[in-house]
Amino acid sequence: MAVSPIVISQLSQLNFGPEDLTVMPTADRMIMTTPDHFEISYVINPHMAGNIGSVDTQRARQQWDELKSAFEACGTTVDVVEGMPGQPDMVFCANQTLPFRREDGGKGVVLSKMHASQRAGEVTHFKSWFGERGWEIIDDVFHGETDFEGMGDALWHRGKRLLWGGHGFRTDLSVYETISGKLDTPVIALHLDDPDFYHLDTCLCILDEETALIFGPAFEAEGLEMIRRFFPRVVEAPENEARELFACNAHSPDGKHVMIQRGCVQTNAALRDLGFTVIEVDTDEYLKSGGSVFCMKLMTW
Numbered sequence: 001m002a003v004s005p006i007v008i009s010q011l012s013q014l015n016f017g018p019e020d021l022t023v024m025p026t027a028d029r030m031i032m033t034t035p036d037h038f039e040i041s042y043v044i045n046p047h048m049a050g051n052i053g054s055v056d057t058q059r060a061r062q063q064w065d066e067l068k069s070a071f072e073a074c075g076t077t078v079d080v081v082e083g084m085p086g087q088p089d090m091v092f093c094a095n096q097t098l099p100f101r102r103e104d105g106g107k108g109v110v111l112s113k114m115h116a117s118q119r120a121g122e123v124t125h126f127k128s129w130f131g132e133r134g135w136e137i138i139d140d141v142f143h144g145e146t147d148f149e150g151m152g153d154a155l156w157h158r159g160k161r162l163l164w165g166g167h168g169f170r171t172d173l174s175v176y177e178t179i180s181g182k183l184d185t186p187v188i189a190l191h192l193d194d195p196d197f198y199h200l201d202t203c204l205c206i207l208d209e210e211t212a213l214i215f216g217p218a219f220e221a222e223g224l225e226m227i228r229r230f231f232p233r234v235v236e237a238p239e240n241e242a243r244e245l246f247a248c249n250a251h252s253p254d255g256k257h258v259m260i261q262r263g264c265v266q267t268n269a270a271l272r273d274l275g276f277t278v279i280e281v282d283t284d285e286y287l288k289s290g291g292s293v294f295c296m297k298l299m300t301w
């Protein structure tokens with residue numbers, strides 16, 4: 001029996017398990033946004049503090065090119081959206097939308113309402129990109145002051161119609177009620193309260209249907225328990241690798257290879273033990289802005 005659209009924010013509300021979920025095709029393409037205008041011109045998360053004007057543009061371009069090549073070498077098609085002048089964070093293209101699939105195969109996106117006014121202008125470029133390609137566009141999941149930051153906070157369980165929804169910093173819990181109904185999906189909402197882990201994609205990385213890479217202390221006890229109920233295999237990144245190197249902002253395009261910031265020694269050893277092929281990449285120019293592998297791309301179909 002398919003699980004009805006519902007938002008679960010407490011363990012006691014959880015009345016279904018992984019075996020009850022229906023299938024949603026796993027993303028097989030992605031978008032990346034060119035870093036030509038990437039810079040640090042304001043501070044909207046703790047990682048950016050002290051880094052204004054510090055991006056080495058050439059290095060940033062090289063790191064972006066290498067990440068794109070690594071994804072392509074795994075067989076992923078990467079669609080490129082041009083970055084825009086005056087929008088220095090647009091390169092983090094996981095944040096402006098949440099792509100989804102309908103039961104009948106139709107493709108759509110939920111548009112974000114960025115928490116920081118400095119990033120508000122980014123969304124319209126993605127709206128146009130998807131609109132030109134015929135995707136259904138949902139632009140009314142927020143009301144009043146509520147915010148939603150796309151796949152920074154809302155992550156599809158791999159291959160399943162289940163959304164993991166972070167809230168507390170950039171996204172309000174209330175938007176998930178609307179998203180759940182409009183996308184016909186259950187949502188498990190996880191509260192975040194450590195400012196270094198301001199997006200769910202900084203502390204939860206869904207590697208395959210059964211495996212998650214997490215930084216446990218970023219979650220409340222009930223949230224952790226919900227993660228453990230759905231993922232038989234949980235890899236815990238140590239604090240320095242999660243906080244300084246964004247270990248949990250890794251990404252596996254195919255459930256076999258994992259692209260991750262270079263130097264996550266303990267995390268990588270644990271991933272290799274589970275049979276993953278680790279591909280270390282350099283994203284340190286982007287770490288200065290509070291982002292790494294996962295947020296530099298958007299999963300699509």
Ligand code: ARG
Nearest residue numbers: 045092152199289290291295
């Ligand atoms: N400077 C950007 C911000 O604070 C970084 C976003 C990184 N994205 C992510 N999904 N973690 O909004």
